[in-house]
Amino acid sequence: MAKELILGAFEVMAPTFLANSWRHPRARPEGYATLEAWQGLARQLDAGGFDFLFFAEALAYPMTPEGTVPEVVVREAVQFPVHDAPLVISGLAATVDRLGFVVTSSTTAERPYLLARRFSTLDHLTAGRIGWNIVTSDMQQALVKLLGDDEVTPHDARYARADEFVSLCLDLWERAWDDDAQPMDKGSGVFNDPGKVRWTSHHGDHFDLEGYFPIAPSPQRTPTLFQAGASRTGRDFAGRYAECIFTQERTVEKASALVQDLRSIAVSHGRRPDAVKVVNGLSVIVGDTEEEAAALRQELTDAPSREAMAALFMGWSGIDLTSFDPATTLEEIHTEVGQSLLAQYKDPTRTVGQVLDGLRETMGGFKVTGTPQSVAAQIERIAAETDVDGFLVEFTFGGTASYGDFIDRVMPLLREKGLLPAEPRRGTLREMLTGSGSAALPADHPGAHAVVA
Template sequence: MTKKITLGASQLMSVNFYSSAWTDRRNDTKSFATLAYWQEMARVLEAAHFDFLFFADVIGFPSDENGIPAAAIREAVQTPAHDPVTIVSGLAATVDKLNFVVTSSTTAERPFMLARRFGTLDHLTEGRIGWNIVNSDNQTALVKLLGLGEVTEHDTRYDRADEFVDAVTKLWEGSWEDDAVVFDQAGHTFADPEKVHSIAHHGRFFDVEGIFTVVPGPQRTPTLFQAGASSRGREFAARTAECVYMQEATVEAAQTTIRDVRERAARFGRRPDDIKILNGVSIVVADTEEEAASIRADLAAAPSTEALAMHFLGWTGINLLALDASKPLSQRSEFGHSTLDRYEDGPTVGEIIDGLRSSLGGLKITGTPESVAQQMIDMVEQTDLDGFLIEPNFGGPEEYRVFGEKVVPLLIERGFIDEQTEPTTLRQRLFGGSDGHINDRHRGAEFRVSQ
């Protein structure tokens, strides 16, 4: 049986993304702050049979002990970054079948407020919403912006995230029984009080007690995404996520990560197919191999040295421009562990910056429509990958339109993508099923209210 490829489009509500190619003439992100821009994006993605639009997000900006370098503002690296959750209901009203995933931080948020927001969106999107769980890597800026006092140690942030997930799933799953709402106007009874329960969570990081003030939506718990790459991050993903996002650049690396995540999930009593694993990818498609190679070369040449260094600063808190380019990187920080681990073999700071030009964004697929389709299929078949998060190159809806017109029909023809004809919840789109709820093996199932 042919394995179906899940397709997501990875976006940031900004003018810029990993590629830092916003200065290219093909860029079309100037109106990123408008609803109309994202409505057009949603229409293009739905027509191209994408499963969901994924909003990455950052809180803060590249910074160190000296603050934000001017280069970060000049090159629009992780700033501006507008709040994507504000537009999701508008996009859900624009298209019928496309789903939406929004990043939100367990370090910056409070459990009740996040549960309330996503519970409301579950209704407004008719179940087409997912939460990408992050614990926020940009700790230096986060501490200053939110007044957190001090940088939180890496594994402690995951401990907090674990407890955060327990608290929100208690609210989503444990407060309202399925038939609690009766809407009996004559009897002056909106809901049966016997079927609405107060939940109590008292932990190391959070205290939450009371009823949940949002009635259950189509999914109850939004579909859960996560992208931790460290060992602790993979452990969290294996226990929590229904869809894991990774960013491996080779078949061998993808095989290793996928096998590791699935083995960890099994130790939590989950099945391999309980988790969809997607890989980030930059796709360049053109009518000829030569034209595609030329476009890829333009992408590699677009970011300045300053822009590359500012991306690294945002990921790790280390400003490469302030270091001796001829010496190896010796600094560590409390975030960006998976990024820093790549440089343990001792490349110089200058070599790291040069390497970012080709490695920015991870996996790259380049070629004609037939070649691109085959490379995607090969990656799935050789690694047990479930699909791709396709990243923007120059920015704007047009590159997704080209992909949808040139590559997607080939994937449909070969049986790797189904044409979606009816709306479903996001969880049903990914896993099937009749009710769109978390399955019995998920950690949140233990908090279900008894009927």
């Protein structure tokens, strides 16, 4: 029997994502900064049966290791401008009553108390439909300049900070209040029972906190936890904390191996193998004929300049490909920024020049192109051969144009194949994605007991 897939829509609050869509005739980039445009997208996704809208929040933009911003970043809108996605969520939650929302926030740039407060508030305002995509940050060179840090934080040190960060947030969300701590009793004058609101005292390697957490328990208490790092350290972190893991593999062989590895890591942390749901990136182009779809895919591939793609790669990986001899390879190159991305391009048979020329085709997850029937069949095959739990359908042309054909022409075929539920999922985001029937963290999650490391 086919597994019913999870579906999210992958977006960034910017004119474009992979530097390849805002110039296309189908694109309407001018609405990226408006609530109205995002409300239209939320309504489309909600009605179409998507489970959630995912914002790949970016705090900065590509910058060279020397601290300069390539002109192409500004000229061609290479993740520039990029707006503050968490601020739009409450407006979208008021627009639709079923769709979930996932927002990326960095443990390198943020502070635990402020982030915990923000996500608790969003969990209240969305009725439990919020998720946190935990990252340790790309665009590290720019963050050093913008946040006043001394230098790029080493990769494994960022994950050590992230471990303490998440543990402290879990302590605030799960232990700071009893469920019945708010009697709101007018007769006795007791709004909050002091005996059921706990003082948090934390003194760790990275953070110190003394005080009460001033947000009462929200529907989920802890937002549904996503994670998107695929390095060895990132996988171990995900196996401990993540409930849903976002991956960007492009072959069924690598995706299948990664899914199995992530589940085995979860087991090593005392969790069930199905405690982590794996969703992979998926770019979809649909046409009336195979030829029409292929031509549209080629238009999308050809849109960004080589220079723009090199800048985007630099922002995500910390590596400026244009600074290397095109005839060399990336085998001996190391980065403290995007190790999982760089690893995807380390190949002794592929030169730097070939990597540069192929970025427009190889960045992102699976790419499926064809008629509705062909696309549905390709998705069915990928799901069966990789055992992924779902997909993040990637931003293509921008706004509602990215998803209309998929919703109207492909999703009905997926439902016929048993790959999507007959009726859209409902409940808190955790209930929708895990099928647990409970808004609370499962008992085998380390946050269920919130023991601060």
